[in-house]
Amino acid sequence: MLSIYNATSKDYPIIQEIAHQTWPDTFGAILSKEQISYMLEMMYSTPALTEQTEKKGHHFLIVKDEDIPLGYASYELNYKGSSKTKIHKIYILPEAQGKGVGKLLMNTITDVARENQNNTLSLNVNRDNSAFDFYSKIGFEKVGEENIDIGDGFLMEDYIMDKKLA
Ligand SMILES: CC(C)(COP(=O)(O)OP(=O)(O)OC[C@H]1O[C@@H](n2cnc3c(N)ncnc32)[C@H](O)[C@@H]1OP(=O)(O)O)[C@@H](O)C(=O)NCCC(=O)NCCS
Incomplete structure (x- = not known):
């Protein structure tokens, strides 16, 4: 049975493990190996996760099936x-x-x-990622696009998608 819980710093290894298993599959045909490694380090090193949760107010959720971690999200x-x-x-x-x-x-x-009285969900998705179709299916709409310079000559080429909450 699936369960979901709020992650703490003890769960960083779970998040890192899932990221490292999922990113090559998701981005292997979209981004270079070098960019994938660079972004994993930038976004998922222990100092990066600590900064996101302790300074930037990101909250992580983890889903498990019994005791097996299957996925995470942060918001x-x-x-x-x-x-x-x-x-x-x-x-x-x-x-x-x-x-x-x-x-x-x-x-x-x-x-x-x-x-928390928020009325909109917002996210960025790579313009070549089929997750765009998942988001469209659950009610998100493309509201813009942006290229974000993440250093070392790498760009994130994204759509911005929003979903209004009724
Ligand atoms: C995109 C992702 C988060 C969706 O989660 P998921 O658990 O696979 O999706 P769900 O099983 O909850 O699917 C919900 C619905 O969306 C559909 N869907 C899921 N992924 C889809 C995709 N890539 N394209 C089209 N439809 C998709 C499912 O078929 C399902 O439809 P249904 O309700 O009619 O059965 C997941 O597939 C994933 O982690 N992908 C790789 C990483 C990624 O791209 N993350 C997003 C980065 S911005």
């Missing part, structure tokens, strides 16, 4: 002082995709956003 309420909740990360292990884990994470973030 930030009141993004940049607005009434938006920004979803920074959502990754499910390749073998566990398509079984409702992503939807469970999204529904949980939606509930928390509503409880």
Whole structure:
């Protein structure tokens, strides 16, 4: 049975393990190996995760099936002082995709956003990532695009997608 809980720093190894197993599968055909390694270090090293949770107000959720971790998400309420909740990360292990884990994470973030009077969910997705279709299916709309310079000559080429919460 699936369960979901709020992660703490004890869970960083779980998040790091899932990220390292999922990113090559997700981005192998979209980004260079060098960019994947660079981004994993930038976003998932222990200092990076510590800064996100302790300084930037990111909250991580983990989904397990019994005691097996399958995926995680992170979100930030009141993004940049607005009434938006920004979803920074959502990754499910390749073998566990398509079984409702992503939807469970999204529904949980939606509930928390509503409880905190946020009226919109917002996220960035790589323009070549098929996750765009998942987000469209669950009610997100493309509201813009941006290229973000992340250093070392690498770019994130994203769509911005929003979903208004009724
Ligand atoms: C995108 C992702 C988070 C979706 O989570 P998931 O657990 O696989 O999706 P779910 O099983 O909850 O799917 C919900 C619905 O969306 C559909 N869906 C899921 N992924 C899809 C995709 N890539 N393309 C089209 N539809 C998709 C499912 O078929 C399902 O439809 P249904 O409700 O009619 O059955 C997950 O597949 C994932 O981690 N992908 C790789 C990492 C990634 O790209 N993360 C996002 C970075 S921005």
